[in-house]
Structure formats: structure tokens, C-alpha cells
Amino acid sequence: xxxxxxxxxxxxxxxxxxxxxxxxxxxxxxxxxxxxxxxxxxxxxxxxxxxxxxxxxxxxxxxxxxxxxxxxxxxxxxxxxxxxxxxxxxxxxxxxxxxxxxxxxxxxxxxxxxxxxxxxxxxxxxxxxxxxxxxxxxxxxxxxxxxxxxxxxxxxxxxxxxxxxxxxxxxxxxxxxxxxxxxxxxxxxxxxxxxxxxxxxxxxxxxxxxxxxxxxxxxxxxxxxxxxxxxxxxxxxxxxxxxxxxxxxxxxxxxxxxxxxxxxxxxxxxxxxxxxxxxxxxxxxxxxxxxxxxxxxxxxxxxxxxxxxxxxxxxxxxxxxxxxxxxxxxxxxxxxxxxxxxxxxxxxxxxxxxxxxxxxxxxxxxxxxxxxxxxxxxxxxxxxxxxxxxxxxxxxxxxxxxxxxxxxxxxxxxxx
Amino acid sequence: xxxxxxxxxxxxxxxxxxxxxxxxxxxxxxxxxxxxxxxxxxxxxxxxxxxxxxxxxxxxxxxxxxxxxxxxxxxxxxxxxxxxxxxxxxxxxxxxxxxxxxxxxxxxxxxxxxxxxxxxxxxxxxxxxxxxxxxxxxxxxxxxxxxxxxxxxxxxxxxxxxxxxxxxxxxxxxxxxxxxxxxxxxxxxxxxxxxxxxxxxxxxxxxxxxxxxxxxxxxxxxxxxxxxxxxxxxxxxxxxxxxxxxxxxxxxxxxxxxxxxxxxxxxxxxxxxxxxxxxxxxxxxxxxxxxxxxxxxxxxxxxxxxxxxxxxxxxxxxxxxxxxxxxxxxxxxxxxxxxxxxxxxxxxxxxxxxxxxxxxxxxxxxxxxxxxxxxxxxxxxxxxxxxxxxxxxxxxxxxxxxxxxxxxxxxxxxxx
Numbered sequence: 001x002x003x004x005x006x007x008x009x010x011x012x013x014x015x016x017x018x019x020x021x022x023x024x025x026x027x028x029x030x031x032x033x034x035x036x037x038x039x040x041x042x043x044x045x046x047x048x049x050x051x052x053x054x055x056x057x058x059x060x061x062x063x064x065x066x067x068x069x070x071x072x073x074x075x076x077x078x079x080x081x082x083x084x085x086x087x088x089x090x091x092x093x094x095x096x097x098x099x100x101x102x103x104x105x106x107x108x109x110x111x112x113x114x115x116x117x118x119x120x121x122x123x124x125x126x127x128x129x130x131x132x133x134x135x136x137x138x139x140x141x142x143x144x145x146x147x148x149x150x151x152x153x154x155x156x157x158x159x160x161x162x163x164x165x166x167x168x169x170x171x172x173x174x175x176x177x178x179x180x181x182x183x184x185x186x187x188x189x190x191x192x193x194x195x196x197x198x199x200x201x202x203x204x205x206x207x208x209x210x211x212x213x214x215x216x217x218x219x220x221x222x223x224x225x226x227x228x229x230x231x232x233x234x235x236x237x238x239x240x241x242x243x244x245x246x247x248x249x250x251x252x253x254x255x256x257x258x259x260x261x262x263x264x265x266x267x268x269x270x271x272x273x274x275x276x277x278x279x280x281x282x283x284x285x286x287x288x289x290x291x292x293x294x295x296x297x298x299x300x301x302x303x304x305x306x307x308x309x310x311x312x313x314x315x316x317x318x319x320x321x322x323x324x325x326x327x328x329x330x331x332x333x334x335x336x337x338x339x340x341x342x343x344x345x346x347x348x349x350x351x352x353x354x355x356x357x358x359x360x361x362x363x364x365x366x367x368x369x370x371x372x373x374x375x376x377x378x379x380x381x382x383x384x385x386x387x388x389x390x391x392x393x394x395x396x397x398x399x400x401x402x403x404x405x406x407x408x409x410x411x412x413x414x415x416x
Numbered sequence: 417x418x419x420x421x422x423x424x425x426x427x428x429x430x431x432x433x434x435x436x437x438x439x440x441x442x443x444x445x446x447x448x449x450x451x452x453x454x455x456x457x458x459x460x461x462x463x464x465x466x467x468x469x470x471x472x473x474x475x476x477x478x479x480x481x482x483x484x485x486x487x488x489x490x491x492x493x494x495x496x497x498x499x500x501x502x503x504x505x506x507x508x509x510x511x512x513x514x515x516x517x518x519x520x521x522x523x524x525x526x527x528x529x530x531x532x533x534x535x536x537x538x539x540x541x542x543x544x545x546x547x548x549x550x551x552x553x554x555x556x557x558x559x560x561x562x563x564x565x566x567x568x569x570x571x572x573x574x575x576x577x578x579x580x581x582x583x584x585x586x587x588x589x590x591x592x593x594x595x596x597x598x599x600x601x602x603x604x605x606x607x608x609x610x611x612x613x614x615x616x617x618x619x620x621x622x623x624x625x626x627x628x629x630x631x632x633x634x635x636x637x638x639x640x641x642x643x644x645x646x647x648x649x650x651x652x653x654x655x656x657x658x659x660x661x662x663x664x665x666x667x668x669x670x671x672x673x674x675x676x677x678x679x680x681x682x683x684x685x686x687x688x689x690x691x692x693x694x695x696x697x698x699x700x701x702x703x704x705x706x707x708x709x710x711x712x713x714x715x716x717x718x719x720x721x722x723x724x725x726x727x728x729x730x731x732x733x734x735x736x737x738x739x740x741x742x743x744x745x746x747x748x749x750x751x752x753x754x755x756x757x758x759x760x761x762x763x764x765x766x767x768x769x770x771x772x773x774x775x776x777x778x779x780x781x782x783x784x785x786x787x788x789x790x791x792x793x794x795x796x797x798x799x800x801x802x803x804x805x806x807x808x809x810x811x812x813x814x815x816x817x818x819x820x821x822x823x824x825x826x827x828x829x830x831x832x
Contacts, residue, residue, distance in 0.1 A: 001488065004420050072417065073496075073776055080489075084563070102518060104776035106815065146773045147500070166582075166818040173772050173821045356589050357562045360489055360520035399522065399815045402582040405589045 001083060003234040005076035010068055013060040015225040017261040017328055018218070022335040025218075025327060026302035029289060037299045044204050045211040047123040050116065053219040061222065063115070070114045070147055074103045075226065079234035080394075084358045086378065093381035095374055096238065097394040098231045098259060105170075107364065107396030108255050109140030109214055112223035116212050117144040127151035127209040129202050131181065131195030133251070134160050134318030134366065135167025136396055137214030142176035152176035155183070155198040157321070158190035159314040166400050182294075191311050192252070192322045193294035200297045215252025216292060216301070216326045224258025231391060232262055240389050245270040245377055248393035249369040250282065250340070251319050253326030259393040261328075264337060272377075273329065273340040274369040276348070278416055279312035281305065281325045282333050282340035290324060303330040315345050315414070316404035317365035341373060346415030348372050349408040352398070364396035365404050417499060419650040421492035426484055429476040431641040433677040433744060434634070438751040441634075441743060442718035445705060453715045460620050461627040463539040466532065469635035477638065479531070486530045486563055490519045491642065495650035496810075500774045502794065509797035511790055512654065513810040514647045514675060521586075523780065523812030524671050525556030525630055528639035532628050533560040543567035543625040545618050547597065547611030549667070550576050550734030550782065551583025552812055553630030558592035568592035571599070571614040573737070574606035575730040582816050598710075607727050608668070608738045609710035616713045631668025632708060632717070632742045640674025647807060648678055656805050661686040661793055664809035665785040666698065666756070667735050669742030675809040677744075680753060688793075689745065689756040690785040692764070694832055695728035697721065697741045698749050698756035706740060719746040731761050731830070732820035733781035757789060762831030764788050765824040768814070780812035781820050 018025065027036040039051045046054075053061060063071075082095040100108035120128060128145055131154070132138030138154035145152040154171055158180045161168060168178045181195035182188050196213070203211035213220060228246075235243060246263050248256035250273035263269045273282055281304050290305040292298035303324045306312075310323040325333075332338040345365075352368035354375070355361065363371055374392040381388040398405065407413040434441065443452040455467045462470075469477060479487075498511040516524035536544060544561055547570070548554030554570035561568040570587055574596045577584060584594045597611035598604050612629070619627035629636060644662075651659060662679050664672035666689035679685045689698055697720050706721040708714035719740045722728075726739040741749075748754040761781075768784035770791070771777065779787055790808040797804040814821065823829040 002423055004422075006420075007418055070776075104778070143776050147776060165822075166815075169818040169822040169825075170778065170815075172825055173769060173778055173818070174776075175773060353589060357591060360486075360559050360563060360590075362520070362586065362589055399582075399586075400818075402585040402589070402816075406581075406585040409585075409588055 001081045002078045003237045004078050005230060005234060007072050010071055010075045011063065011226050011229040013062050014222045015229055015262045016056060016059055016061055016222055017264055018057050019059050020264050021331055022337065023331060025331055028299035028301050031291065031296055031299060034300070045200065047119045047125065047210065049119040049122065050219045053222055054217060064118060067115050067118050071111065076230045077102050079231055079238065081238065082359055085355060088358045089375065089378050089382065091378040091382040092385065093378040093388040093390050095378055095390045096235065097392050098227055099394045100227060101394055101397035105136065105139040105143045106399065107136040107140065108224060108227060108258060109137045110143055111226055111258065112214065112220045112254065113140040113144035115223045117148045117150060120210050121148050121150060125208060125210045127153065128212045129153045129199045129209055130212045130214065131155045131192060131199045133157050133192045133321055135164050136319055138178065139167060139170050140214065141212055142171040142174040145176070146174040153202065154178045155181040155195040157181055157192060157195050157318060158188060160318040163403060164400060189311070189314050191294065193308055196293035197295035197297055200293065215254040216324065218328055220254050221257035221261065221326055221328055224254045225261050227258040227393065228260060228262035231259065235391065242266055242269055243391035244388045245272055246391045247272045247274060247370050247373045247377065249274050249320060249366045249395060250325065250329065251322045251366065253329035255393055255395040257326060257329055260338065264332065271338045272373060273338055274373045275340065275342050276315055276317055276320050276369065277342045277344040278315050279321050280342045281323065283342045287330060287334050292324060301327050303327050304333065316401060317369065319366040320369065343369055343372050344416050345413060349413060351375050362398040363394065364398045365401050367395045417497045418494045419653045420494050421646060421649060423488050426487055426491045427479065427642050427645040429478050430638045431645055431678045432472060432475055432477055432638055433680055434473050435475050436680050437747055438753065439747060441747055444715035444717050447707065447712055447715060450716070461616065463535045463541065463626065465535040465538065466635045469638055470633060480534060483531050483534050487527065492646045493518050495647055495654065497654065498775055501771060504774045505791065505794050505798065507794040507798040508801065509794040509804040509806050511794055511806045512651065513808050514643055515810045516643060517810055517813035521552065521555040521559045522815065523552040523556065524640060524643060524674060525553045526559055527642055527674065528630065528636045528670065529556035529560035531639045533564045533566060536626050537564050537566060541624060541626045543569065544628045545569045545615045545625055546628045546630065547571045547608060547615045549573050549608045549737055551580050551816070552735055554592070554594065555583060555586050556630065557628055558587040558590040562590040569618065570594045571597040571611040573597055573608060573611050573734060574604060576734040579819060580816060605730055607710065609724055612709035613711035613713055616709065631670040632740065634744055636670050637673035637677065637742055637744055640670045641677050643674040643809065644676060644678035647675065651807065658682055658685055659807035660804045661688055662807045663688045663690060663786050663789045663793065665690050665736060665782045665811060666741065666745065667738045667782065669745040671809055671811040673742060673745055676754065680748065687754045688789060689754055690789045691756065691758050692731055692733055692736050692785065693758045693760040694731050695737050696758045697739065699758045703746060703750050708740060717743050719743050720749060732817060733785065735782040736785065759785055759788050760832050761829060765829060767791050778814040779810065780814045781817050783811045
């Protein structure tokens with residue numbers, strides 16, 4: 001059963017979680033002076049509109065009409081009740097998922113890519129430069145810049161570039177240029193951290209070019225809140241007052257934040273971030289100021305981190321291979337509002353295949369972390385005999401990750 | 417702009433075009449006796465319910481509730497107005513497409529796969545055996561049998577098996593077994609014809625197993641008419657009385673028939689089937705009785721054909737590499753109700769990339785034939801200064817065909 005809102009019901013404003021924090025958000029620090037960064041420090045990389053959103057404490061921020069016009073190509077996205085999965089698990093829980101895989105790039109990432117391209121173009125920028133891990137963010141920005149007639153350059157984590165050649169082709173089909181990162185060491189598997197360094201370095205020194213980040217920053221998570229806002233309205237249509245728990249996979253935090261933030265004020269709704277055991281930022285990292293990238297070019301962010309030189313193993317969920325986490329997510333984990341858990345890759349793919357064979361859809365490796373946690377919650381509900389309402393984020397499809405499924409089905413996957 | 421019907425508006429009955437033909441449909445003939453085949457001849461391969469549908473002249477045939485329950489996982493599919501493409505072409509035409517790419521298998525094929533799995537299971541069959549060209553049909557049947565808890569065996573055209581390994585992984589993820597065809601000649605690139613032979617051979621000799629065909633036959637095209645029925649209703653929602661022209665790519669005919677048949681009674685609506693220049697069945701074949709497969713195991717069908725031993729070149733639109741065409745389509749082409757045209761691969765991919773860079777979606781190579789024809793119709797409307805309403809079938813996405821885009825973008829694609 002699917003609940004789909006009409007085209008005119010895309011949320012007209014983004015939900016800003018900043019006013020709802022229990023503890024004040026620690027400001028980013030300049031990497032040289034270690035003083036809080038000001039707008040001028042960020043201006044070489046971002047347009048003023050996004051810098052303004054980064055520090056805004058307004059509860060709602062209007063979505064520009066031109067952004068809505070493009071989001072309408074695939075939004076509102078469906079909310080789906082996973083009845084066939086419920087039946088297979090024989091659980092009294094009701095499992096819903098918000099399907100962001102229907103976007104042209106196949107994930108939630110275009111929600112912010114479109115907004116970022118719009119604000120940059122409005123301020124005269126003609127080229128955006130970015131990094132990508134699994135390729136989902138790079139695809140999203142290539143898609144968005146293509147629709148705005150802008151140039152796009154993507155530094156892709158080398159491990160993903162080699163594991164996922166079709167993600168590169170996808171970006172090139174939309175007209176982007178793609179390069180492996182790190183550019184200066186062809187034997188290094190790369191990480192989001194190295195790719196951010198490469199992208200920031202080029203953006204800071206190129207005229208009419210800006211940098212674009214697909215996660216972590218406040219404005220990025222802000223743009224993703226259309227996910228949770230739509231899901232709230234759709235749950236009402238489905239006859240549910242509210243979910244008992246909201247689950248999402250969490251790398252840099254944009255997918256999880258986008259779904260969960262609109263539920264932060266609802267104190268009785270549990271929020272669960274799911275990460276890979278091999279890159280356990282929230283569950284095993286420490287909360288401190290650290291660089292967003294490997295080379296130390298970005299401002300220092302107050303966040304959970306495994307250290308900016310941490311290089312996670314080449315797991316298939318490339319989008320979750322980030323040493324840090326969004327300051328907003330980190331703040332809410334620290335204050336206890338958000339809980340976190342971690343799963344090893346083998347258990348994640350077991351659930352991915354179960355999902356594919358019951359619901360028919362093949363989830364991205366990142367998304368499969370949320371699928372796993374949702375299944376475990378549903379099984380707990382069965383044990384306890386409680387009618388839990390579970391909402392999870394179906395952040396992307398796995399159609400460009402089938403190599404991972406091939407490895408799993410043929411026992412070639414590292415289970416860790 | 418998208419028009420989406422609510423879940424309860426999937427058509428409750430299929431549209432049977434048989435009562436609307438100008439000339440009687442010539443019956444299939446037994447390959448040995450050359451006499452019209454009866455139900456008993458087909459019983460080793462198909463369940464009686466489908467054999468009944470194959471010869472039915474009822475104008476409407478009810479869709480079983482259990483089939484509707486599964487179709488509801490992704491149906492009704494969106495009708496989309498391609499405004500950004502219209503703007504890029506600067507055309508007065510209004511271009512709509514019916515988006516069948518949103519199914520779990522990524523194409524229109526599951527519409528009949530689900531129905532066929534249902535009817536077979538209802539008659540006690542536990543395993544379905546089939547062939548696949550590009551892999552779209554095999555994926556669809558693997559998906560459908562997975563949801564019904566049945567076994568599935570797919571003979572995949574060797575050229576596609578090698579060009580598209582991820583299609584195989586997709587089928588295996590849903591639990592199917594996949595083998596290259598022809599099984600007895602590892603140097604042969606294969607064709608739909610050879611794969612049908614392999615599949616029919618196994619099905620005819622295996623207990624509790626039936627054969628399943630993804631196109632060509634009357635009951636297959638019947639199941640696809642949900643596409644055109646929904647599109648008709650959605651066009652009304654969009655404020656269009658009717659389209660001036662309906663365009664679809666055409667290999668075996670199930671995509672084209674599914675979209676176009678409900679418009680056959682509307683005499684002023686043009687119907688245009690688009691095929692590849694390298695496999696020009698409707699535009700250059702002859703209308704005669706021919707085998708559906710290479711080995712001559714199937715009944716003889718009255719259709720346009722290039723000869724059952726015709727082996728088309730290994731173009732990327734594997735789903736259009738069939739020597740024949742559905743008898744229902746062939747009948748309507750012969751009587752002049754349906755027109756046909758053919759395009760070379762290079763021109764098709766030019767349009768595919770233009771579509772991706774304006775609408776944001778990457779079409780399957782097969783689908784791109786329809787995109788090309790729709791663009792040409794829109795340009796003609798611009799020349800003539802007429803407000804034509806164009807409806808085309810977006811039969812599938814190209815996310816598992818990105819190798820073809822890589823070849824095209826790097827001038828490695830055979831343009832013919």
C-alpha cells in the first residue's frame with residue numbers, strides 16, 4: 001500500500017532543527033586561527049544564501065519556486081507500507097518506508113543538489129565542484145547542474161570509482177567531469193575525506209566556481225527535511241498518529257537528518273541512526289572538534305569523529321564511509337535525543353536480500369542498514385507482542401550496486 | 417508535472433483489442449500438422465486460464481485481486497508532462513510520457529509477469545522457465561515468481577548476458593537461475609529466437625514446470641493494457657481530451673500494445689510503433705506464417721517477420737532484437753491502423769542523452785527509440801506550428817544499460 005501526495009503538496013518550507021536543540025550548536029572554527037568562522041571565510045566556497053541558511057535560527061525557511069518546480073519531477077515521493085515484509089516476519093509491527101529511490105539519481109541526494117545549484121546560479125556561479133563516495137551525491141549534483149545549465153566536476157573516491165564504473169557513466173551522461181581521488185596517490189583507495197580535500201582545493205582557486213557538499217553541513221540537512229515533512233503528512237493519511245521509531249542509515253547524516261529532524265520535537269518518537277560496524281562514527285567515535293576532510297583544509301566541526309585521517313575499509317556502502325558526522329546529528333546524539341547502532345556488512349546484505357524477495361525492491365547497500373534495523377525492531381515487537389509503528393528511510397535503490405549483491409550471493413563479501 | 421492516480425484506480429479489467437480488429441486474426445498453426453492449434457496443444461506450456469485469454473473475444477477480462485495487490489506495489493504509474501524537453505525543443509507540442517520504469521524490475525514487463533505467475537501457481541505449477549533478451553523480461557519474471565514463492569529459470573541471450581552482467585545479478589537476487597543461450601553453442605551471440613527454443617525445450621519436458629513468454633502472445637499484450645488504460649484516465653486529469661499520436665518502441669510488441677491498444681477504437685488517434693533499423697520487422701519484414709523461435713518448436717504465427725533464422729546485430733536495445741512481432745500488432749499494421757518507423761542506434765542515443773539532460777531521467781536503449789520518435793514529432797509540430805498532443809511510452813530506465821551510454825559518449829557505439 002502506497003500513499004502519494006499530489007504534486008502541489010511538496011513542503012513549501014524547510015524545517016530548521018536548530019531552534020529545537022537542547023544544547024547550543026558549537027560553531028565551526030577556522031582551521032588556521034581556531035576562531036569561529038564568519039561569512040567571509042566561507043564566501044570563496046559557498047553562495048551567501050547558503051551561508052545564511054547555515055547559521056539561521058528561523059524555524060522555517062521557504063523553498064524557492066524554481067527549486068519546487070524541479071523537485072516536482074519526482075516529489076512528493078511515496079510512503080509505502082511494507083506489508084509483505086511484515087507478513088514474512090509475522091510481526092504485529094506496522095513497517096512504513098519513505099521511498100527516496102524514485103529520484104532521477106536514485107537517492108535522496110537531489111533534494112539538496114537542486115537547491116544548491118539554484119542558489120549558486122542565482123549568485124553568478126557557473127561551475128560546481130564536489131566529491132562523491134558511492135557516487136550517489138556526485139550523480140545528484142551532475143543531474144542538478146545539468147538542469148540548470150551549469151558545469152560540474154566530481155572527485156570520486158577511488159575505491160568507488162573502480163567498484164562502480166556505472167556511477168561515473170551516469171554522471172557523464174548528465175555532462176559532468178569525473179576524476180579519481182586522491183589525485184596525487186593512485187594507490188590510495190580514497191575516502192570522503194580525501195575527495196573533499198581535492199574538491200575544496202580546486203574550488204578555492206577557480207574563478208566562478210564554488211564547492212558543493214552533499215552532507216554534513218546544516219544547510220544540506222535542512223534541504224533534506226522535505227523527506228520527513230512529507231512522511232509525517234503521509235503517515236496521517238495512512239491513519240497513523242505518529243511513528244514509534246524513525247530509522248535511517250547515517251554516514252554524513254543528510255539522509256538520516258532529512259527524515260528524522262521533523263520528528264525531533266515529538267519527544268515520544270524514538271530516532272535511530274544506523275551505521276556500518278567498519279566505520280562506527282556515532283557508536284565508537286569521540287565528540288570533539290575535527291576537520292571535515294583529510295588534508296585539514298575545511299573548518300573544524302564539533303562532531304563525533306574517528307579522526308580525520310581514519311580510512312575505513314572498502315565496504316560496498318561507500319556513502320557511509322565518512323570519519324565524522326553532521327554537527328547537528330552529533331549534537332542530538334550527544335544530548336541523547338538520537339540513538340545510534342552499528343551493523344556488520346554481512347548482516348546488512350542478508351536483510352537486503354530478504355527485502356528484495358518480499359517487497360520486490362533492491363535497496364542500496366547504505367539503505368540496507370536501515371532495512372536491517374527496521375527488521376530487528378519488527379522482530380523485537382513480535383517478541384514483545386507490541387504493535388509498533390516503524391518508519392524507515394529508503395534512501396536509495398541498489399541498481400548500481402549489484403556487484404555487491406553478486407559478491408554476497410556467491411560468498412565473496414567481507415562480512416565485517 | 418506528474419499525474420498520479422490513487423492506489424485504488426488501477427484498472428480492474430484488461431482491455432481486449434481482439435473485438436476491435438478490422439480483419440480477423442489468423443490462428444496459430446501447429447508446427448507439425450500446420451493445422452490451427454487447440455488448447456490441448458498448448459497445455460504442456462501454459463495454464464488453461466492463459467490459453468483461454470489467448471483466444472478470448474470478450475471485450476474486458478477481470479484482473480484477479482491477488483494480481484492487483486501486487487501491481488499496487490508500484491501502480492498506477494505516473495503520467496508525466498515533459499515540459500523541460502518541450503522548452504528545449506521550443507515546440508508548441510505537449511509531450512506526455514507514461515512512466516513504466518518505476519516498477520521494481522525497472523520496466524513494464526512485471527505487468528504480465530505477475531499475472532502469469534499467478535495463473536500458473538493457481539493451477540499447481542511450481543516453476544516457470546523463460547527466455548530474456550536485454551534481461552528486462554527475465555528480471556520481471558524473477559521478481560514475480562519470487563513474490564509467489566515459485567522457482568524460476570531464465571535462458572538469457574548470450575550477447576546480453578555478457579554486455580549486462582548486472583541484469584543477471586538482479587535475477588539471482590530474486591532467486592532465479594540464469595543460463596546463457598544458445599546452450600549448445602558458446603560462440604553464438606544468441607537471439608530471442610534461440611532463447612525461446614532453449615526455454616520451450618526444458619519446459620515441455622519438466623514436470624510441474626511451465627513456459628512463460630514476455631511478449632508476442634495475445635494474453636501477454638492483454639496484461640499490458642493497464643498502461644494505456646491508466647494513461648487515458650491520466651490524460652483527462654491533465655486536461656487533454658485525447659492524444660494526437662501514441663508512440664512506443666516495439667520489439668515483440670508488449671510495450672507498444674499495452675500502451676496503444678486502448679486507443680485503437682479512437683480512430684483519430686495515430687499509433688506509431690518504433691523499431692531499430694538493424695532489426696526492422698514491421699518496416700521491412702514480410703507478413704506470413706513463421707515460427708516464434710529459431711529451432712521451429714513453437715506454433716507458426718501470422719506476423720511480420722524477418723525470418724526465424726534472422727540474427728540481428730548485437731545492438732544495445734536487446735529487447736528489440738526479435739525477428740517477428742506480435743500477431744495482434746502485425747494484424748493492426750497490416751490493416752493500416754498502426755504505423756511503424758525505424759531508427760538507427762546513433763540517432764536513438766543522441767535523443768536519449770538530450771532527454772537525460774532536460775528531464776533528468778536516463779531511458780533504456782529500447783525506450784530511447786520512442787523518445788527519438790517523440791522528439792521528431794514535436795519538431796514536426798514546431799515546423800507546422802501545430803499544438804500536437806504526443807503520448808509516448810517510457811517503458812524502462814537505462815540504469816542497467818549504462819555501458820551503452822559510455823560507448824555512445826566515447827564514440828565507441830555502432831551508429832547503425
